[in-house]
Amino acid sequence: MNLDGYDRRILEALQEDGRLSNQDLADRIGLSPSPCLRRVRRLEEAGLIGAYRAVLNARALGLNLMAFIQISMDRHTPERFENFERHVGDYPEVLECHLITGQSADYLLKVIVADMDGFQALLLNKITRIDGVTGVHSSFVMKSPVSKTSLPLLSSQNA
Amino acid sequence: MNLDGYDRRILEALQEDGRLSNQDLADRIGLSPSPCLRRVRRLEEAGLIGAYRAVLNARALGLNLMAFIQISMDRHTPERFENFERHVGDYPEVLECHLITGQSADYLLKVIVADMDGFQALLLNKITRIDGVTGVHSSFVMKSPVSKTSLPLLSSQNA
């Protein structure tokens, strides 16, 4: 799909404020509401806009402990991996699970819990009980000076 | 702030679909539109809802390479840290920067770029040039079977 300057500005604006009204958005990007809305719908249908989400404040919800967990598996068989991915996908504390390159781990998990008790419960009762999990290395987040959701829109490519 | 069942259901619904109309939301949680909207505004003002965002599809935007970069610093002085955080905050490719515990690194960065050329440019021209950066270890993401934005709303606590 080809993006022009209007499309890029629409994406930029909606990444910042996903509840912008179409009229405000149209004003901001310099189009009238009709074509602006048509473009937004087109971007949604093309899958460029995948979803709209409310971003909640973890602290305010009592979720005070974020951690990254590096996981090593015993065997690198598809069954092991599928099983692991299915399980971690079911745990609401696991926000992200990435299969990564590198010598020291197969997976990197980003998790969020209320406190160290919650972390312990997650690690001991859930994650380490999944078949094939051998190594586990946890890093706790003390501070997150950067936490963006906006993807960089390479202003290169296209007119 | 105290959350009851209605509030939690509002948060859950808006985490899933941040553009739900107030009328649909009201239907879904079992309130009429007026009190529903009042609750949403209250949650926004209390900071529980921090923002509304459109979530874009990285692949569709040509951002095909995600990586995690572990960074070690030479000295752990406030100036070093502040300087580093300011710089990485200015790079649009850096989506997250976390100060973490652990022996092997001080920071964990999550970055996204178009391809390996983009990664090289980011690493060599930007990140490794920041004062104090000594060790750098990169892991590339092959697959992300879990990638949620929804925080777990511990249905415990409160009525």
Next chain:
DNA sequence: ATATTTAATGGCATATTATGCCTTTAATAT
């Protein structure tokens, strides 16, 4: 248990916004 106070809900009228259709403008190729 009853009265009193408080807080939150539901309904309604108005203002704002979204949406579909049609016309007009701009760009491209012949």
Next chain:
DNA sequence: ATATTAAAGGCATAATATGCCATTAAATAT
């Protein structure tokens, strides 16, 4: 220059948000 295509703008209608008021429900004290 003319024909053709694609996108923009304008307008009427439908849907939605919003503020105010009456009502109901809940909590507290007597």
